[in-house]
Amino acid sequence: AALPGPAPADWVQAPLDPAVRAVLVGFDQHFSYAKLCQALRYLLRGGPDCLLVGTNRDHRLPLEGGAGIPGTGCLVKAVETAAQREAFIVGKPNRFMFDCVAAEFPVDPARTVMVGDRLDTDILMGNACGLTTLLTLTGVTALDEVRGHQDSACPARHSLVPDFFVDSIADLLPLLSE
Numbered sequence: 001a002a003l004p005g006p007a008p009a010d011w012v013q014a015p016l017d018p019a020v021r022a023v024l025v026g027f028d029q030h031f032s033y034a035k036l037c038q039a040l041r042y043l044l045r046g047g048p049d050c051l052l053v054g055t056n057r058d059h060r061l062p063l064e065g066g067a068g069i070p071g072t073g074c075l076v077k078a079v080e081t082a083a084q085r086e087a088f089i090v091g092k093p094n095r096f097m098f099d100c101v102a103a104e105f106p107v108d109p110a111r112t113v114m115v116g117d118r119l120d121t122d123i124l125m126g127n128a129c130g131l132t133t134l135l136t137l138t139g140v141t142a143l144d145e146v147r148g149h150q151d152s153a154c155p156a157r158h159s160l161v162p163d164f165f166v167d168s169i170a171d172l173l174p175l176l177s178e
Contacts, residue, residue: 003037011037016041016042016045023053025053054088055076055089056073057071057073062117091121093121093124098129113132113134114126114134117140119146123135123160123162126162127159134163136168
């Protein structure tokens with residue numbers, strides 16, 4: 001929705017739904033100042049009882065040819081900055097998503113592989129959950145970055161190292177037919 005009126009004093013007059021008890025920030029190609037204002041108003045009205053939830057903190061989404069666009073993490077950070085509080089992230093690398101799946105289905109971490117193209121989300125979550133991790137080099141991560149983490153003396157950087165890597169997920173197709 002558009003901001004009601006030309007001045008900030010007008011913006012705080014838009015009606016708020018009394019049933020809203022959470023603000024969820026996810027990918028939104030139509031993110032706007034009006035939405036940021038509404039999110040802040042709900043969070044201020046509800047105080048700590050109004051949840052601030054983010055889907056992920058991806059800073060950039062890769063596109064073909066090495067290009068990229070801002071990721072959802074940029075939108076989450078905008079709302080966090082305005083509200084002066086941190087969002088609870090339900091997506092990777094937080095293990096919340098894995099715990100929800102494991103609560104519903106008999107998941108054996110020793111027999112589960114986390115496949116992804118980002119070290120700071122996919123591989124970090126897989127390692128934190130005790131899964132085997134497989135990095136595809138078709139996303140934002142290059143093999144040199146993996147080697148840098150492997151060679152580091154920093155334990156936190158080791159949590160970003162995958163168990164295996166492939167150039168492309170297509171490299172796994174022959175294995176699926178066996």
